[in-house]
Amino acid sequence: MHRSITVTVNGQSRTAEVEPRMLLVYFLREVLDLRGVHVGCDTTSCGVCAVLLDGVPVKSCTMFAVQADGRSLTTVEGLASNGQKHAVQEGFKEEHGLQCGFCTPAMMLVASALLEENANPSESEIRWAISGNLCRCTGYQNIVKAVQHAAATLNPQPASGRTT
Amino acid sequence: MAVTDTSPGWLGKSIKRKEDDRFIAGRGNYIEDINLPAMLHMAILRSPYAHARINGIDASAASALPGVVAVVTGELLAQHKLAWMPTLSGDTQAVLATDKVRFQGQEVACVIAEDRYVAHDALELIEVDYEPLPAVVDPFAALDDGAPLIRDDKDGQTDNRIYHWEAGDAEATERAFAEADRVVTVNTHYPRSHPAPLECCGCVADVNPASSRATIYMTSQAPHAIRTVFALVAGLPEQNIQVISPDIGGGFGNKVPVYPGYVVATAASLLIGRPVKWIEDRTGNLISTGFARDFHMKGELALTNDGRMLGLRVKMLSDQGYAYADAQPSKLKAGLFHIVTGSYDMPAAHVITDGAYTNKAPGGVAYRCSFRVTEASFLIERLVQSAAYDLGIDPVELRRKNFIRSDQFPYTSATGFVYDSGDYEGALDLALEKARYSELRAEQAELRKEGKLIGIGIASMTEALGAGPSRDYDILGIKMFDSAELRVHPTGKAILKLGVRHQGQGHETTFAQIVAHELGIPPDDILVHEGDTDNTPYGLGTYASRSTPVAGAAAAMVARKLRDKSKKIAAHLLEVAEEDLEWEIGKFSVKGAPDRSKTIQEIAFAAYTDHPPGMEAGLEGAHYYDPPNLTFPFATYIVVVEVDAETGEWKPRQVVAVDDCGVRINPMIVEGQIMGGLTEGFAMSAMQQITFDEDGNCIGANFMDYLLPTAWETPHFDLYETCTPSPHHPIGCKGVGESATVGSPAAFVNAVVDAVAHLGVRDVDMPVTSGAVWEAIQAVKGTG
Numbered sequence: 035m036h037r038s039i040t041v042t043v044n045g046q047s048r049t050a051e052v053e054p055r056m057l058l059v060y061f062l063r064e065v066l067d068l069r070g071v072h073v074g075c076d077t078t079s080c081g082v083c084a085v086l087l088d089g090v091p092v093k094s095c096t097m098f099a100v101q102a103d104g105r106s107l108t109t110v111e112g113l114a115s116n117g118q119k120h121a122v123q124e125g126f127k128e129e130h131g132l133q134c135g136f137c138t139p140a141m142m143l144v145a146s147a148l149l150e151e152n153a154n155p156s157e158s159e160i161r162w163a164i165s166g167n168l169c170r171c172t173g174y175q176n177i178v179k180a181v182q183h184a185a186a187t188l189n190p191q192p193a194s195g196r197t198t
Numbered sequence: 199m200a201v202t203d204t205s206p207g208w209l210g211k212s213i214k215r216k217e218d219d220r221f222i223a224g225r226g227n228y229i230e231d232i233n234l235p236a237m238l239h240m241a242i243l244r245s246p247y248a249h250a251r252i253n254g255i256d257a258s259a260a261s262a263l264p265g266v267v268a269v270v271t272g273e274l275l276a277q278h279k280l281a282w283m284p285t286l287s288g289d290t291q292a293v294l295a296t297d298k299v300r301f302q303g304q305e306v307a308c309v310i311a312e313d314r315y316v317a318h319d320a321l322e323l324i325e326v327d328y329e330p331l332p333a334v335v336d337p338f339a340a341l342d343d344g345a346p347l348i349r350d351d352k353d354g355q356t357d358n359r360i361y362h363w364e365a366g367d368a369e370a371t372e373r374a375f376a377e378a379d380r381v382v383t384v385n386t387h388y389p390r391s392h393p394a395p396l397e398c399c400g401c402v403a404d405v406n407p408a409s410s411r412a413t414i415y416m417t418s419q420a421p422h423a424i425r426t427v428f429a430l431v432a433g434l435p436e437q438n439i440q441v442i443s444p445d446i447g448g449g450f451g452n453k454v455p456v457y458p459g460y461v462v463a464t465a466a467s468l469l470i471g472r473p474v475k476w477i478e479d480r481t482g483n484l485i486s487t488g489f490a491r492d493f494h495m496k497g498e499l500a501l502t503n504d505g506r507m508l509g510l511r512v513k514m515l516s517d518q519g520y521a522y523a524d525a526q527p528s529k530l531k532a533g534l535f536h537i538v539t540g541s542y543d544m545p546a547a548h549v550i551t552d553g554a555y556t557n558k559a560p561g562g563v564a565y566r567c568s569f570r571v572t573e574a575s576f577l578i579e580r581l582v583q584s585a586a587y588d589l590g591i592d593p594v595e596l597r598r599k600n601f602i603r604s605d606q607f608p609y610t611s612a613t614g615f616v617y618d619s620g621d622y623e624g625a626l627d628l629a630l631e632k633a634r635y636s637e638l639r640a641e642q643a644e645l646r647k648e649g650k651l652i653g654i655g656i657a658s659m660t661e662a663l664g665a666g667p668s669r670d671y672d673i674l675g676i677k678m679f680d681s682a683e684l685r686v687h688p689t690g691k692a693i694l695k696l697g698v699r700h701q702g703q704g705h706e707t708t709f710a711q712i713v714a715h716e717l718g719i720p721p722d723d724i725l726v727h728e729g730d731t732d733n734t735p736y737g738l739g740t741y742a743s744r745s746t747p748v749a750g751a752a753a754a755m756v757a758r759k760l761r762d763k764s765k766k767i768a769a770h771l772l773e774v775a776e777e778d779l780e781w782e783i784g785k786f787s788v789k790g791a792p793d794r795s796k797t798i799q800e801i802a803f804a805a806y807t808d809h810p811p812g813m814e815a816g817l818e819g820a821h822y823y824d825p826p827n828l829t830f831p832f833a834t835y836i837v838v839v840e841v842d843a844e845t846g847e848w849k850p851r852q853v854v855a856v857d858d859c860g861v862r863i864n865p866m867i868v869e870g871q872i873m874g875g876l877t878e879g880f881a882m883s884a885m886q887q888i889t890f891d892e893d894g895n896c897i898g899a900n901f902m903d904y905l906l907p908t909a910w911e912t913p914h915f916d917l918y919e920t921c922t923p924s925p926h927h928p929i930g931c932k933g934v935g936e937s938a939t940v941g942s943p944a945a946f947v948n949a950v951v952d953a954v955a956h957l958g959v960r961d962v963d964m965p966v967t968s969g970a971v972w973e974a975i976q977a978v979k980g981t982g
């Protein structure tokens with residue numbers, strides 16, 4: 035009953051045989067050994083499983099691996115390039131945007147997708163963008179600052195005057 | 199916000215966290231990341247009933263499913279005397295149900311299989327013959343004569359009462375009430391909540407049949423205590439058990455108790471001879487593991503007409519679920535709830551507490567809280583606000599009039615705490631200034647004329663934490679000291695090992711800073727190691743804000759021991775007497791000849807290569823710290839809310855927090871803790887609640903029904919600080935990880951009530967939903 039699927043993960047093509055009922059999150063964690071994606075609920079509520087599917091955040095606990103066949107995925111392991119941290123990763127460390135770290139990979143991926151679309155998001159745009167991702171530790175304020183920090187790094191001269 | 203500290207040394211420095219690099223790379227090592235060769239997977243079958251007799255379990259179809267290795271039932275465990283286990287409060291709890299199930303979600307059987315999908319498939323094939331029994335859901339009804347007896351398994355238990363415990367002086371309190379001009383009453387329920395860390399619980403148990411050695415990886419905030427409990431329960435020699443807590447995805451008290459899943463996985467690994475992994479799902483986490491709060495409280499405050507507090511009388515009933523399982527210090531049945539006199543100079547107080555069994559999950563854990571101080575702080579701060587309205591005095595003035603004054607410390611409270619230090623007016627004044635309190639009151643009056651409502655809520659909380667002095671505090675008899683071991687290697691780098699276990703609080707950075715400050719070794723050169731019972735000294739764990747007060751103190755003390763030895767080595771190297779040396783951070787130099795000096799790194803090298811004759815080689819030591827007292831951080835929180843009187847909807851407009859936790863080791867991390875705490879305070883006041891229907895069905899054992907705040911609802915926080923060092927902590931610290939969770943719920947609720955107080959509303963129970971506000975308004979309209 036297994037099916038063969040091929041996905042591009044963090045730029046590399048990966049082929050594997052999977053059970054049709056295998057969730058994407060367990061495919062990433064257990065078949066591809068990408069452990070930065072986490073599981074935190076059984077109702078598609080917490081967002082710690084978020085990855086980017088063709089650049090768009092999806093909750094990988096709510097998709098089957100077979101649905102990703104032929105698509106391109108980015109996980110936290112793909113954020114850094116050439117040994118350089120992504121600006122979002124720098125931002126999270128600089129602004130103390132994480133505590134236990136469990137929500138962090140998904141938060142950073144969602145933030146990076148936001149910054150691709152909106153180089154200079156306001157505080158409320160950031161809060162809205164990450165509102166599908168729970169964090170129990172930080173109270174979100176430093177996550178907002180972390181994303182702003184990353185925006186400033188990626189786009190050193192932001193348009194002025196947008197605070198909220 | 200944090201000010202940059204340019205003083206020498208490493209205290210007060212917001213250095214970036216050493217632990218972050220692995221987390222932002224996705225290379226944290228959480229329980230689910232641990233996989234061992236030949237590992238099996240476990241899934242738990244839970245009871246659909248809150249109360250039922252088990253007439254039989256048929257696991258034959260499940261056992262026959264390909265890939266299933268074993269089905270474990272209570273009966274099997276009973277053969278090994280493992281069907282019941284002790285709780286950390288000295289009660290007992292079923293590992294797997296044998297005679298009856300006593301709450302919905304109780305563990306009934308476990309499947310061990312080759313993969314997680316098969317394990318879950320097999321659960322569906324287990325047939326359990328239940329005979330439903332009447333469920334006891336209301337804790338007051340539980341204590342009625344004739345209520346169904348929940349713990350009929352316990353010899354001598356004839357009713358559903360768990361404990362009756364009192365603090366304070368009943369007679370003195372009666373006299374105070376007799377003299378009072380007024381008595382103000384608040385009746386409130388602090389709802390049942392759940393810490394809900396984003397990572398659920400889990401373990402990988404690996405019992406090696408050849409060596410009999412059990413290595414148990416688990417999500418535990420207290421690995422040493424858990425190992426001792428395992429040794430006692432299973433009769434395994436303690437040296438053969440190694441408990442490892444890997445990275446933990448949040449704890450908040452939820453990961454203190456021992457849960458059946460850990461025990462069954464370990465027993466299964468022992469019986470099968472292969473590693474067994476159990477990863478809890480969210481429903482299992484919310485329905486069965488340590489809930490928090492659920493105190494029904496009546497507080498009465500006796501006052502004079504001019505606002506002088508004379509006495510406090512409190513009656514509290516705790517809904518404990520079917521087992522008393524909340525890890526209380528053994529001498530204190532309701533934890534530190536008797537801190538309920540708060541920040542006030544209360545001449546007399548009497549606190550009566552009772553605990554009742556109900557057909558609900560066991561727990562009552564200290565959720566981001568030092569043993570029930572959260573409920574206490576809420577009650578007194580609600581009482582103060584109600585009293586202010588009744589007396590027609592501004593809530594600020596009423597607080598000011600009754601605060602324990604700075605010159606009264608150390609202050610002995612009416613219930614027996616000795617508060618170490620405080621400056622409550624200082625924190626209040628700063629908060630009022632930052633919130634622009636008088637302008638807010640003027641704005642409130644103006645807006646009211648336009649039919650718009652804002653409310654201003656204040657809470658001036660004091661908490662007691664850092665358990666604790668071993669004369670008073672123990673868990674199951676194990677004294678609540680904590681420990682640190684420090685070794686400086688020949689190259690001047692060091693490893694610090696601690697008995698506590700962080701879950702995001704930043705220990706790998708802050709505890710390195712403590713040692714750096716005492717010895718001058720930079721934090722980057724110090725590895726902080728926790729959470730491995732073979733390789734760290736014994737300690738009671740991380741909860742109740744005790745890590746910095748106790749283990750942080752141990753870290754400072756062990757560093758000082760090494761500094762003393764370093765001085766002897768420096769004297770030997772410099773060929774002078776010890777008295778001729780002086781210390782500045784990082785080196786000893788000869789008094790009057792500062793160019794003749796030895797750095798700590800040079801001294802460390804000499805400790806292994808050129809130590810003085812007659813001295814033991816090496817630079818290493820241990821310290822077990824038994825604190826002389828608790829520490830007493832305090833804060834003032836001011837919350838401003840907007841309320842829509844038509845719909846009852848409300849939202850926070852401003853949150854000002856002034857926290858005083860003594861010396862801040864890393865202000866950035868402290869502020870992170872405070873913001874996290876404020877968010878949970880907001881969450882409890884506004885949305886978090888676990889409820890049950892009349893049959894004991896748990897409503898809300900998932901994140902669709904049990905609401906947690908997202909970034910969208912969570913308000914912005916303005917943080918400020920005052921600093922009143924603890925006089926007895928070696929570096930002047932107090933705990934802080936929980937202050938805002940403890941103190942801020944009252945500020946949120948006080949703010950909502952304040953917005954509608956002019957209509958006659960005096961109380962709205964948590965969670966303060968828009969429906970609850972609307973109903974409270976309608977109720978007073980009806981009576982008015």
Ligand code: FES
Binds near residue numbers: 083093095
């Ligand atoms: S695991 Fe919670 S949304 Fe996917």
Ligand code: FES
Binds near residue numbers: 133138
């Ligand atoms: S950092 Fe712990 S859940 Fe976000």
